[in-house]
Amino acid sequence: MPPVEDGAFAVWLARQAGDLLLALRDELGFDDPAGLRAAGDKRSHDLLMTELGRWRPADAVLSEEGVDxxxxxxxxxxxxxxxxxxxxxxxxxxxxxxxxxxxxxxRTGESTGVLAAGAVGLPAQQRVLGSEPAAPYPPLSPEVAAGGPIRIATSRTRPPYFLAAVAEQVGAQLVPMGSAGAKIAAVVTGEVDAYIHGGGQYEWDSAAPVAVAAAAGLHTSRIDGSPLIYNQSDASLPDLLVCRRDLAADLLSAVSQHS
Structure with a gap:
C-alpha cells in the first residue's frame, strides 16, 4: 500500500518508476540506445498512469508521454x-x-493554483528528493565561501545563448548536466548554486523539481522574475531560474541585460 499523504505518495511513485527504469537498463543494456530510451519513456509512463488511476482516480494527469x-x-x-x-x-x-x-x-480558490507536492527521483544516484519533508536549505560550498566562482548548472546540449555573458558578468562557472530534474536537484543539495534555462521546456520539465526547490527555501521564478504558473492551456513553460536566495537579484539583473 502506498502512503496516503500526497507528498509521501509522490515520493513513492517516483521511487517505483525509478526502480523500473534501473531494471530496464539491466534488462535491455545499451546496445540499442534508441530502443532503450523509447522503452523507458513508455514503461515508466504506463506504471505512473496505472498507479495514479488506482490510488488517485479522481485526479487529472498531465504527462509528457500522454495525451493532453x-x-x-x-x-x-x-x-x-x-x-x-x-x-x-x-x-x-x-x-x-x-x-x-x-x-x-x-487549485486554490480563484487563484492560479499552487504546486502542493513534488518528488524528483534520481534512480542512478540512489535517491529521491521530496517536498515533504522538505530538504534543508543548501549550505554554501567552502569554495564559494572562500571567494571562488558560483556554479551555474546548464544544459549539455542547448544552453541559453545568453548564459555565457551572464556567467562572465557574475563570475560564475558553468556546469553542464542532463535532466532538468538533476540540475535543480543539484541546486537543492548544494552541488551547484543556480540553474538557468531559457527556451524549450514544458510544465512537466520543471513542476516537480520546482516544488522540491521551493519547499527547501530556494528562489524559483521565470528568468524575468515573474512566477512560474502551472496548469495553463499551453503547457509550454520555456524558461526558469532556480538559485540560492542571495543570488537571485544579481542573476535576474544579469539575465535581463543579456537575454
Whole structure:
C-alpha cells in the first residue's frame, strides 16, 4: 500500500518508476540506445498512469508521454509528471543525470493554483528528493565561501545563448548536466548554486523539481522574475531560474541585460 499523504505518495511513485527504469537498463543494456530510451519513456509512463488511476482516480494527469486532456484545466487537482526526464542520458551507459518527476498541482480558490507536492527521483544516484519533508536549505560550498566562482548548472546540449555573458558578468562557472530534474536537484543539495534555462521546456520539465526547490527555501521564478504558473492551456513553460536566495537579484539583473 502506498502512503496516503500526497507528498509521501509522490515520493513513492517516483521511487517505483525509478526502480523500473534501473531494471530496464539491466534488462535491455545499451546496445540499442534508441530502443532503450523509447522503452523507458513508455514503461515508466504506463506504471505512473496505472498507479495514479488506482490510488488517485479522481485526479487529472498531465504527462509528457500522454495525451493532453483539456479537462485538466477545470480540475481541482492535477498530477504533472515526466516519466523519464533526461531521456538522452538514460540511454548512455554510466550517466546518472536523469530523473523521474512527479508533482501535484492544486487549485486554490480563484487563484492560479499552487504546486502542493513534488518528488524528483534520481534512480542512478540512489535517491529521491521530496517536498515533504522538505530538504534543508543548501549550505554554501567552502569554495564559494572562500571567494571562488558560483556554479551555474546548464544544459549539455542547448544552453541559453545568453548564459555565457551572464556567467562572465557574475563570475560564475558553468556546469553542464542532463535532466532538468538533476540540475535543480543539484541546486537543492548544494552541488551547484543556480540553474538557468531559457527556451524549450514544458510544465512537466520543471513542476516537480520546482516544488522540491521551493519547499527547501530556494528562489524559483521565470528568468524575468515573474512566477512560474502551472496548469495553463499551453503547457509550454520555456524558461526558469532556480538559485540560492542571495543570488537571485544579481542573476535576474544579469539575465535581463543579456537575454
Amino acid at each position: 486532456d483539456p479537462a485538466r484545466l477545470t480540475a481541482n487537482r492535477l498530477w504533472i509528471i515526466d516519466p523519464l526526464d533526461g531521456t538522452r542520458e538514460f540511454g548512455e551507459q554510466g550517466r546518472a543525470d536523469w530523473a523521474v518527476h512527479v508533482a501535484l498541482w492544486r
